[in-house]
Amino acid sequence: MTHAPVTAADLEQAIRNVPDFPQPGIQFKDITPLLADARLLSGAIDLMTAGFQPGDVDAVVGIDARGFIFAAAAAVKLRAGFVPVRKKGKLPFKTHEQSYTLEYGSNTIAVHTDAVQPGSRILLLDDLLATGGTAAAATQLLQRIGAKILQVGFLIELRFLNGRDRLSNVPVISQITY
């Protein structure tokens, strides 16, 4: 096992493209080969937390479901709390909710009312930025509570979908772009 720092190119080599999943026309970016590789997993967390030190962030918020993987690991590294943003109906306690429109229909995400305080410094993470609908809704939800979003980070960005345009009021970082 090499000790050279992990680069975004190393990470990209471990992303598996699965055509027509979960429906025809979608090329699914499967991150499980990256997650299964100890060096790449820890390198991905290092890259996604770059620029932050313990004490800089109060909570790392992860978006249901693959965002949890990166957010929980980043929270441990930054000695911050971890907060899940989930699809409506999954969290057991009182929640703040935010709805957003999809190509067909709409979706609602939720966060526990006691999970994030006004003024909390937040790093928001997910695995992939596509149209940006999910991340924009999570950003609005956290900003409505009065949290301060320091950065929104993704492992992968599908740039041709222009999701970044929906996140214009927060700093956005992604490691791998297609």
Ligand code: AMP
């Ligand atoms: P969006 O709201 O369109 O930015 O979609 C982002 C969410 O959908 C992320 O949480 C991703 O996990 C998932 N997602 C969207 N497109 C893909 C894709 N091509 N491959 C893997 N996951 C995807």
